[in-house]
Amino acid sequence: MPTxxxxxxxxxxxxxxxxxxxxxxxKRIRCPKCKSTRVKQQISSFQAVTSKKS
Numbered sequence: 001m002p003t004x005x006x007x008x009x010x011x012x013x014x015x016x017x018x019x020x021x022x023x024x025x026x027k028r029i030r031c032p033k034c035k036s037t038r039v040k041q042q043i044s045s046f047q048a049v050t051s052k053k054s
Contacts, residue, residue, distance in 0.1 A: 005044040010036040 003018045008031035015032055029039050 003044075005042040006031075006039045007042055008034060008036055009038040009040055010034055014042070 001018050001020055002024070003016050004024060005014065005016050006029060007014045011031060011034040013031055013033045017029065019027065028037060030037055031039055
């Protein structure tokens with residue numbers, strides 16, 4: 001499952017959420033510290049795990 005990084009615009013806390021793509025599309029994201037919905041997704045890197053060696 002992908003991990004998404006967010007930052008709360010109210011309290012400035014950064015946090016990660018691991019969720020399915022379906023959850024990502026439908027879930028309303030809240031800050032775990034202040035419960036605000038004023039959160040912004042951050043740009044982050046990702047890793048892909050494959051079975052073949054390159």
